[in-house]
Amino acid sequence: MKLKVFADRGSQPSRAVLIFCKANGIEFEEVQIQLAKGEHKSPEYEAINPMKQVPAIEVDGKFRLFESHAILRFLATAFPGIAEHWYPADVFKRAQIDSALDWHHSTIRRGSVGVVLNTTLAPLFGQPLDPQAAAEAEKLLSASLAKIESFWLKGDGPFLLGNSEPSIADLRLVCEIMQLELVDEKLQKRILDPYAKVRKWVEDTRKAIQPHFDEIHVAFFQMKEMIKKALAGAGSGETKTG
Numbered sequence: 001m002k003l004k005v006f007a008d009r010g011s012q013p014s015r016a017v018l019i020f021c022k023a024n025g026i027e028f029e030e031v032q033i034q035l036a037k038g039e040h041k042s043p044e045y046e047a048i049n050p051m052k053q054v055p056a057i058e059v060d061g062k063f064r065l066f067e068s069h070a071i072l073r074f075l076a077t078a079f080p081g082i083a084e085h086w087y088p089a090d091v092f093k094r095a096q097i098d099s100a101l102d103w104h105h106s107t108i109r110r111g112s113v114g115v116v117l118n119t120t121l122a123p124l125f126g127q128p129l130d131p132q133a134a135a136e137a138e139k140l141l142s143a144s145l146a147k148i149e150s151f152w153l154k155g156d157g158p159f160l161l162g163n164s165e166p167s168i169a170d171l172r173l174v175c176e177i178m179q180l181e182l183v184d185e186k187l188q189k190r191i192l193d194p195y196a197k198v199r200k201w202v203e204d205t206r207k208a209i210q211p212h213f214d215e216i217h218v219a220f221f222q223m224k225e226m227i228k229k230a231l232a233g234a235g236s237g238e239t240k241t242g
Helices: 012-023 043-048 068-078 091-105 108-125 131-152 168-182 185-192 196-208 212-235
Strands: 003-007 029-032 056-059 063-066
Touching: 003 012, 012 068, 012 168, 012 212, 056 068, 063 068, 068 091, 068 168, 091 108, 091 168, 108 131, 108 168, 108 185, 108 212, 131 185, 131 196, 168 185, 168 196, 168 212, 196 212
Parallel strands: 003 029
Antiparallel strands: 003 056, 056 063
16 A cells, blocks of 8 residues: 655654554655644645644545544554554454543643643744643643553553553553643643653653654654744744745
8 A cells, every 4th residue: 555644743643643654664655744834724735634634644545534543543454564562453452542542632632732832832823822721731631641640551561551562542642742842841840740650651652662753753852942942032022034
């Protein structure tokens, strides 16, 4: 199958899909869709994904799919040679992974996006910072991290559901938590420091998917530095033209 992945490496769901492909030796063409330039809103991309979000995939020039969870499930089952631990054939184990993925959308993702946007990124989109929204998002995120420790990381193994190796749920949730790298260090520590098991799980997942995890995150950390400079310039009243 000929696979295209439409992605922006600043996007946490995009990174999860790219890392999965790299880690499993899936050959693909990466088509960069730069969210900061509004390329996801172009008519050309809307033909690929009517929701105008990343990531999306195209297979053999005709089959198109969006939503990162759906894409990860498809890749894990449609391509040969994918290790069993990512998305087991056992329907009960698979259902548990699906449960973790679906839970994440209204908890970890909602909280993380709210914190990052309302404490850091909003000015880049011409919006004011919103301390109240940030506080509400942080409360949700903290409760969700506590639930990961008390429920999802139960068991003998170091990964979600007590597994000994990472699943697509580990990959997707850890990419979400990595987005907290965009907030200032003091806030990041306040959110993550109380959860030693979560911090160890994040590191275990990162190590288990090397070198691909760090490779795909290089562009993300470059983006982090550019954001810091842009926000510093905006704060000092600096303007750029050209």
